[in-house]
Amino acid sequence: MNDTHASPTQEVCSVVVGDTLYGIPIAHVLEILGKPATQPVPLAPYFVGGLVHYRGEVLTAVSLRRLLGMEPAKKPEDVLVFENGDGLFGLFVDSVGEVLHVSAADHEPNPATLEARRQALFDGAWKLKDRLLVSLEPERLDPMRLASAFSA
């Protein structure tokens, strides 16, 4: 419906981690799980936040906080469900906000001063009226991809 090529605006799901607002194209989000029960996995790669139960499946969920090297969350987190080649995976975020309409014209690439790890994860940012909305692509958060990118 809101293809970036056809239309200058697209819908993004806004999520908060720490003090930053992130946006994920809504078309990629299969479902949002509000504060689900989670199960940590000992010995898992650092970016794995734990397991989440989703429709009879047990999903591996990536923790954005851990990916960004932040303190673990004090409160229960929300989980977004995405699809990848391997099946489904989840993403832990502090909380999920409203759906925002953003315009491609407001999009800027990552600043050169951004630290390397974040460079690899972020896909630029949209300039909202009063703050920035960091663009996240679910593809880059795929646990398989992260495993080969970071454990090496």
Added chain:
Amino acid sequence: MDDLTREFLLESQEGLDRMERCLTDLENRPGDTELLADIFRSVHTIKGTTGFLGFSRLEALSHAGENLLGLLRDGKLEANPDIVSGLLSLMDILRGVLRSIETTGAEGESQQQDAAIIARLEELQIGEAEVAVAEPALSASVDASTQPAKFHKPRATRRRGHGQSAPPPAQTGEAGPPMEAEEPAAGPQTEPRSVAAAQKPSSLPGRSTIESSPPETQAPSTSGTADSTLRVDVELLNRMMNLVGELVLTRNQILQATNADAGFAILGRRLDMVTADLRESVMKARMQPVSHVFSRFPRLVRDLALGLDKKVRLEMEGQETELDKSLLEAIRDPLTHSIRNSIDHGIEMPEVRIAQGKLVEGVIRLRACHEGSHVIVEVHDDGAGMSIEKIRQKAVEKQLVTPQRAEQMNEREILQLIFLPGFSTAATVTSVSGRGVGMDVVRTNVEKIGGKVEVDSRAGKGTVLRLRIPLTLAIIPALIVRSRGQNFAVPQGSLTELVHLSTGENDTRIERLENAALYRLRGRLLPLVFLDRLLQQSPREPGAPCDIAILNADGRRFGLVVDGLADPEEIVVKPLAAVLREIGLYAGATILGNGEMALILNPGAIAQNAGVSLTAEIDDVVDENRVGQQDFLLVETGNRRAALPLETVVRIERIPRSRIELAGSRPVLRFEGALLPLDDAASDFMDAAGDDPTAQTTVVVCRDGQRHVGMTVSQVLDVTGGRQLEEAGSGLVADGITLLHEKVTGIVSLAAIPPLENVVERATIESAEEAR
């Protein structure tokens, strides 16, 4: 590939499967017109459809088969082993072509091969008189070239269709028009065994050397089922299974939430019932009778027996026993392996059998049956059995055990050695088996699906191999254990027993050898693996109570130390994402009845990770054949060690010492509404209790004839086997003592506890009753 072709492949595959079953039956009942009609139909259907789809090679091949079968069906020709061999070869080629269509979409080219088989089938049509002369050459040429591959791995045979088998046509070509060949032309070029195999049928014209199955299992009622069944994609079933699992969880949550409202509760219960039924139905949909796997074996047995010049009859029992489809696939190879072993090493040559007074024909019995939540599949042969001495020698020779150790092992332990990697007793490596990759592969494959393999063998009598397979893979019984506040599931299949260590006990009971923690289980040292340390969880405070789950995985025995135990539960196994599979210690994840998640531990991987050695198991094989041994409960009473015969022990109770009462002069205990007479030492415990109301003691409740009596003990030490002691010189068995842990120990005489009625006055009992 279009749907039509896919449908055709499935249908043809089924047709060929049916044909294979019927053909081996045909050898026993050459005149059975119904069987012939069935086979004819299968080939005819393939031919009809191939013409339509434009598979000309298949059409030509099936046409040749159809002609021969037509003559058989119309009674113009009598089926004999040669004809059956011919038709079976045709089938193999057809299978090859089908596979080629499946993978490449095209039939593949092998004109020489096709010409050879078509020519052979045409010759077979000419009738018995002429065939008797021509056949040796023919079957020798075809069989000889195919057998080495065929006997090595039956799958390889079916691939012949891809044109890799140049030899047979070449040979047939050399032999010229084979019908005119006066002598078995191909003979000189072939291996001796193959020639023997090929000539065999002609020396026994019309007589079958193999019977595929006993008559009661034969009647194949294949027709009629086709209309009431439907092909379903396994993926769809898997998905359904997942959804049902989800439904079960939702149901559980609803049941918890509906406690308040009565009307809602009734609905909830109804949902509960429907869900349970649905779950069962979906599980059933995944079940298939073992005959799907068994049906391949008549052919296998036939070919192997012919190749080895042995006479073997295959009997099959319990073919209707159902098993989850994925498990069925998983036992195919182990079973094939076992049958191959039985024919190659088990069943003797006919002359040997006669010399030993056995029937010439060896019997392999394949049996499947249910036993609790398992399916047992047995491969039984009445062959030579295994020589314990030979296995012992071989194991030492191959350095699988030390000579000293081998000497100490009993028969049962020795038999287990055949499952060690690299073990093979075959005197010579034959093309069938004997390369040392045998039984360990069988065991690994079966254990992979949560099953077990047992073997029993008597020299000269035969061997039984028993596979114990769980009914389904999707749902397994597991024990939920806790470590640092997290749930983990341990598959029950590898769990042998549980040991609880209370506060403070783990300091004394867990021993250390350098860095290795060990637990002394009935006198044997068991390596311990601490789950919290293994998983690098926050360390547990020292001295806290813990449980040890004694696990036996892939032949490795160890104790897994966990914080605590929760309930055993039937769990639905969910796969883990690849990144987590790579950790290697988890077999999957599951969702528990209470909605929590748990990681499923992989005991085999944990053992390997912790470096638990394989041979540990052999030391610990449960020994059932001990002679002159009895099991005892070793207890300590006062400062004395004493032995209680284990079969008399009913239960062990911890009771407050204050509960011991006196009835007359006898110490007694009120126990389950009755009065339990105690041994004399109980009075000492009473005294020792003094004013401390919390002091406890252990009472071992024992059976003495009809009555129960109690033994008060300060500590239960162990369960162990005791050896009889003989008096020096006289050789008389000493009464009342036994050798436990190399120490002479007195056996408690339960009869020494006097019956209550003689000692206690009625009044005392009444007062005891009142006190209650």
